[in-house]
Amino acid sequence: ALKAGIVGLPNVGKSTLFNAITQAGAESANYPFCTIDPNVGVVEVPDERLDKLVELVQPNKTVPTAFEFVDIAGLVRGASKGEGLGNKFLAHIREVDAIVHVVRCFVDENVTHVDGKVNPISDIQTINLELILADLESVEKRIERSRKNIKGGDKKYAQEVEVLERVKEALYQDQPARSLELSEDERQIVRDLHLLTLKPVLYAANVGEDEVASAEENPYVKQVREFAAAENAEVVPISAKVEAEIAELEGEDKEMFLEELGLQESGLNRLIKAAYKLLGLYTYFTAGVQEVRAWTIRKGTKAPGAAGVIHTDFERGFIRAEVVAYTDLVAAGSMNGAKERGQLRLEGKEYLVQDGDVMHFRFNV
Numbered sequence: 001a002l003k004a005g006i007v008g009l010p011n012v013g014k015s016t017l018f019n020a021i022t023q024a025g026a027e028s029a030n031y032p033f034c035t036i037d038p039n040v041g042v043v044e045v046p047d048e049r050l051d052k053l054v055e056l057v058q059p060n061k062t063v064p065t066a067f068e069f070v071d072i073a074g075l076v077r078g079a080s081k082g083e084g085l086g087n088k089f090l091a092h093i094r095e096v097d098a099i100v101h102v103v104r105c106f107v108d109e110n111v112t113h114v115d116g117k118v119n120p121i122s123d124i125q126t127i128n129l130e131l132i133l134a135d136l137e138s139v140e141k142r143i144e145r146s147r148k149n150i151k152g153g154d155k156k157y158a159q160e161v162e163v164l165e166r167v168k169e170a171l172y173q174d175q176p177a178r179s180l181e182l183s184e185d186e187r188q189i190v191r192d193l194h195l196l197t198l199k200p201v202l203y204a205a206n207v208g209e210d211e212v213a214s215a216e217e218n219p220y221v222k223q224v225r226e227f228a229a230a231e232n233a234e235v236v237p238i239s240a241k242v243e244a245e246i247a248e249l250e251g252e253d254k255e256m257f258l259e260e261l262g263l264q265e266s267g268l269n270r271l272i273k274a275a276y277k278l279l280g281l282y283t284y285f286t287a288g289v290q291e292v293r294a295w296t297i298r299k300g301t302k303a304p305g306a307a308g309v310i311h312t313d314f315e316r317g318f319i320r321a322e323v324v325a326y327t328d329l330v331a332a333g334s335m336n337g338a339k340e341r342g343q344l345r346l347e348g349k350e351y352l353v354q355d356g357d358v359m360h361f362r363f364n365v
């Protein structure tokens with residue numbers, strides 16, 4: 001499963017947010033493939049389309065798709081030099097698909113700031129610098145190796161060196177690797193190095209509990225937004241403390257609490273949706289009377305691959321898929337209605353599954 005890692009300086013609210021995530025956690029029986037680890041929180045991905053399909057089909061069971069957050073605490077200044085538990089944490093970051101960087105935007109004299117005062121931009125730069133330094137080491141090592149290969153007569157490394165020199169230059173200028181414009185070929189070369197600063201980033205701006213409704217007016221949030229815009233990253237304002245309280249409530253109590261706070265939905269839901277989008281993920285649905293269920297795929301997945309998310313047998317024995325777009329199904333009101341309108345398509349092995357497709361797979365066992 002795809003994972004987002006939660007990073008940030010000490011005392012910015014990471015544990016508080018992670019606790020809210022595990023508290024809100026998904027029904028684990030539905031997700032046997034998810035990692036069981038105290039540092040991993042599995043959450044359901046909120047999706048209005050799933051609710052609508054449930055209304056249409058009235059199934060016995062409903063299962064949202066899930067997403068994993070990993071708590072990567074302990075990243076401190078000097079981590080790239082092995083300080084604290086530095087290298088270990090950098091290794092954990094290497095394993096995630098995206099980074100949720102928690103930034104302190106709340107003021108509270110009772111909570112010490114590692115640098116003595118609240119300064120989100122300087123905090124971001126401190127963490128980013130560690131990631132950049134770690135990447136520089138990887139890139140320089142690789143360049144050296146490739147140069148040797150070129151000297152040894154293997155010319156195919158020339159392009160690699162050329163691209164990596166550009167990455168190195170960017171890193172020296174404190175720019176993350178993701179800020180570079182790369183062709184698909186070049187991206188492939190760079191991807192090979194599993195660079196930390198190539199991963200997509202989302203800044204979670206942690207505001208005070210009395211600021212949730214007016215988070216955008218918080219001057220620190222504004223600073224984070226400006227900074228993030230320059231490096232093409234997303235920002236989600238959130239109050240970790242409030243999320244921890246919301247996560248303890250359910251049903252009507254939760255609705256009422258959100259209303260009191262002046263919120264449409266929890267910050268956690270916004271964070272989950274933003275992380276999902278950041279990773280370029282699509283959701284497709286299966287909709288039978290037994291079960292209506294949402295499934296996650298990467299954008300660009302073909303029909304057999306999508307079937308494989310349900311079961312490897314579905315992928316191996318794939319024959320074809322019956323597909324109707326979610327919007328067509330809802331407009332037609334039923335599967336039969338969609339069929340009558342000619343909107344139920346038969347698709348083969350090369351079909352690129354679209355976000356919102358409602359699918360039924362035919363396969364050989």
Ligand code: GDP
Nearest residue numbers: 010011012013014015016106108111207208241
């Ligand atoms: P971590 O070190 O990044 O995991 O930070 P924690 O989640 O442990 O939070 C550090 C301290 O900040 C704890 O005492 C939290 O209760 C407090 N804290 C976290 N978020 C907020 C907030 O939005 N407002 C206030 N006032 N305190 C917060």
